Structures are given as C-alpha cells and as structure tokens.
Amino acid sequence: MTSQPGHLSPRLDEIIADHIALEGPLLPILHAVQAEWGHVPEESLKPIAAALNIGKAEIHGVVSFYHDFRREPRPAHVVRICRAESCQSQGGRALERDVKARLAGRSDVLFEDVYCLGLCACSPAAMVDGELVGRAGTDEICERVGA
Ligand code: FES
Structure with a gap:
C-alpha cells in the first residue's frame, strides 16, 4: 500500500x-x-x-x-487454520476453537477458512499473515499476532 x-x-x-x-x-x-x-x-x-x-x-x-477481492480494508492479521482431513485428524478443529477463543474480541484479526495448505505432512497446519506454520499450536499462532 x-x-x-x-x-x-x-x-x-x-x-x-x-x-x-x-x-x-x-x-x-x-x-x-x-x-x-x-x-x-x-x-x-x-x-x-x-x-x-x-x-x-x-x-x-x-x-x-472473486473472493480474493475485498471491499473493506483487511485487518492487520489474517489467520487461516486448515480445515481439511489431514489437519482435522491431527487436532485442527480443536486448534481452531482454542485460537478463536483466545483471540476473541480482537478486531485486528481476521479468520479465513482454508482447505489444505499443502503442508499435510506437518498437520495441523496454519497460515498466519502469509507465513505457513506446520504442527501449529495455539501459543505459536497467538504469539504471531501479538497475543
Ligand atoms: S490437510 Fe491441512 S495442510 Fe493439507
């Protein structure tokens, strides 16, 4: 920008x-x-x-x-936690629930749905502000957005 x-x-x-x-x-x-x-x-x-x-x-x-176009300014942080099968089998759903609970009320964090980040061997996977995170945990994701 x-x-x-x-x-x-x-x-x-x-x-x-x-x-x-x-x-x-x-x-x-x-x-x-x-x-x-x-x-x-x-x-x-x-x-x-x-x-x-x-x-x-x-x-x-x-x-x-086209979903990639945005009508409003994007929040400072974008968190994508994979919802596809490999990540689901490795606790992706619980990870997403925990991260969302911990970041509740943060208007500068946008959660976007994603189905496979190509990092299945390191499930559960996430992407935080464009950076891939393998074997993602709640603490690591939250730290990356300053929480
Ligand atoms: S299923 Fe999550 S990265 Fe592929």
Missing part, C-alpha cells in the same frame, strides 16, 4: 492508464487497486467504470464474484 484511499485520484489514474490497453483490463486494474490500497475502495468504482465504459454494477459483480 503506497497511498491513502482518500487520495485515490492521481494514483488511480495511473493504475487505469497502465492497464487500459490490455485485453480485458478490468481484472488487472482491480488487482492493482487492491495491491495499492489493500482493498477495492468504493470510490474507485466510478472512475474505473467511466474509463472502461462499463457500469458500476458490472464492477460490483466482478468484485463480489
């Missing part, structure tokens, strides 16, 4: 200009907007729609269809 959403215009204009000549520029523009501000701000939709000569509703549809 290099600028604040309240100052979208010059940077948004650059992003649009950098991508508008691409075939199918909407997704690359939305990815660049999210990379810049951490989400797709509502105020970015009208200028993008105008530049691409499409409706805001079409952009809303794309942003809501």
Whole structure:
C-alpha cells in the first residue's frame, strides 16, 4: 500500500492508464487497486467504470464474484487454520476453537477458512499473515499476532 484511499485520484489514474490497453483490463486494474490500497475502495468504482465504459454494477459483480477481492480494508492479521482431513485428524478443529477463543474480541484479526495448505505432512497446519506454520499450536499462532 503506497497511498491513502482518500487520495485515490492521481494514483488511480495511473493504475487505469497502465492497464487500459490490455485485453480485458478490468481484472488487472482491480488487482492493482487492491495491491495499492489493500482493498477495492468504493470510490474507485466510478472512475474505473467511466474509463472502461462499463457500469458500476458490472464492477460490483466482478468484485463480489472473486473472493480474493475485498471491499473493506483487511485487518492487520489474517489467520487461516486448515480445515481439511489431514489437519482435522491431527487436532485442527480443536486448534481452531482454542485460537478463536483466545483471540476473541480482537478486531485486528481476521479468520479465513482454508482447505489444505499443502503442508499435510506437518498437520495441523496454519497460515498466519502469509507465513505457513506446520504442527501449529495455539501459543505459536497467538504469539504471531501479538497475543
Ligand atoms: S490437510 Fe491441512 S495442510 Fe493439507
């Protein structure tokens, strides 16, 4: 994130200009907007729609269809505890329950569902702020988010 959403215009204009000549520029523009501000701000939709000569509703549809696009700023920490079979068999469900209980009330922590992180041999697995954690435990996950 290099600028604040309240100052979208010059940077948004650059992003649009950098991508508008691409075939199918909407997704690359939305990815660049999210990379810049951490989400797709509502105020970015009208200028993008105008530049691409499409409706805001079409952009809303794309942003809501793809789960990787966020409409709101992401909290400081993102915790993903694997819910797939290998991790479930190694206590993943209890781990998730314990971590959520310990971090209850923390508005800066977002829990996201994930089904297999490719770390099955080290179950239960988690991902905290983009870093994989094998043989994850409650203390380690909580420490990584400052609890
Ligand atoms: S099942 Fe959890 S990492 Fe594969």
